Amino acid sequence: MTKKPAKKDPGQELQGIVQAHSLPYPASRLAPPIELVDLAREIEQADQLIDLSVHSKLTVISEQINALQKEARKILAEAKENSQLHRVECKFKRQPGGIYHLYQKPNGTRYFSMLSPQDWKHTPPHSFVGSFRLEADRSWTKMEALE
Numbered sequence: 001m002t003k004k005p006a007k008k009d010p011g012q013e014l015q016g017i018v019q020a021h022s023l024p025y026p027a028s029r030l031a032p033p034i035e036l037v038d039l040a041r042e043i044e045q046a047d048q049l050i051d052l053s054v055h056s057k058l059t060v061i062s063e064q065i066n067a068l069q070k071e072a073r074k075i076l077a078e079a080k081e082n083s084q085l086h087r088v089e090c091k092f093k094r095q096p097g098g099i100y101h102l103y104q105k106p107n108g109t110r111y112f113s114m115l116s117p118q119d120w121k122h123t124p125p126h127s128f129v130g131s132f133r134l135e136a137d138r139s140w141t142k143m144e145a146l147e
Contacts, residue, residue, distance in 0.1 A: 102129040
């Protein structure tokens, strides 16, 4: 007659692998049953932590989007100003690296001159708007920004 081995408690088999108290289910018949209320509380806590994590990540993305929109508006405004300056009347060939002085006639017409207000002994023939340097990429830089 063969002797049947005694049944082992499943919790005893797992004791070498993981601690029974860290399992989400009873590892032994002697372990206290997991209450439905405890499980619901655990799920609620997990949901709160996930919501907090998602909210903080989306807040960072939102701030990045706002910063990018602000930068895009700035770039578009600069492009518009550069485009307008290229359409200003000029009776000479503009060279990158050159500094040009913008004046406005009483009728509103603007024009570039190579003469600065100092060259006119501070009494230019028309109102002085500003001085600009033409960059290699054909953009304009205000001289005040360079100083």
